[in-house]
Amino acid sequence: MRFIGWIIAVPVAFIVIAFAIANRKPVGVHFNPLPYELDIPLWAAVIGALAVGFLLGALIRWLFDHRWRAEARQSKRHIRALEQEISSLRQRLDGAPEGNGAPAKPAAGRNRIAPPGDIA
Numbered sequence: 652m653r654f655i656g657w658i659i660a661v662p663v664a665f666i667v668i669a670f671a672i673a674n675r676k677p678v679g680v681h682f683n684p685l686p687y688e689l690d691i692p693l694w695a696a697v698i699g700a701l702a703v704g705f706l707l708g709a710l711i712r713w714l715f716d717h718r719w720r721a722e723a724r725q726s727k728r729h730i731r732a733l734e735q736e737i738s739s740l741r742q743r744l745d746g747a748p749e750g751n752g753a754p755a756k757p758a759a760g761r762n763r764i765a766p767p768g769d770i771a
Contacts, residue, residue: 670694 671694680689680696691699 667698671698 671692674693674697676693677690678693678696680691682688
């Protein structure tokens with residue numbers, strides 16, 4: 652996957668550099684209705700506009716993804732609480748005496764819940 656990124660990034664970088672070299676003449680950038688005007692190279696105006704658009708789009712995407720990030724945090728907390736509950740239940744089951752109405756300990760290797768990644 653990293654190789655594909657380089658295959659795309661290198662030609663794009665060459666195109667951007669060629670564009671910057673070919674468009675060095677200054678252009679007037681007006682900020683209507685403000686009385687400001689800048690004379691900057693065309694490449695700076697184009698690449699600057701692309702950069703501002705990218706950053707603005709990333710900010711908007713980040714703001715709209717807040718709901719999903721909050722849901723993921725809540726799910727992570729819920730999973731952590733369930734794992735702690737499982738751990739405490741296993742400890743109670745392992746430490747319970749056999750004759751007090753508590754269920755007997757399962758035989759080794761049978762009837763036990765395997766932790767994730769454990770092959771029984």
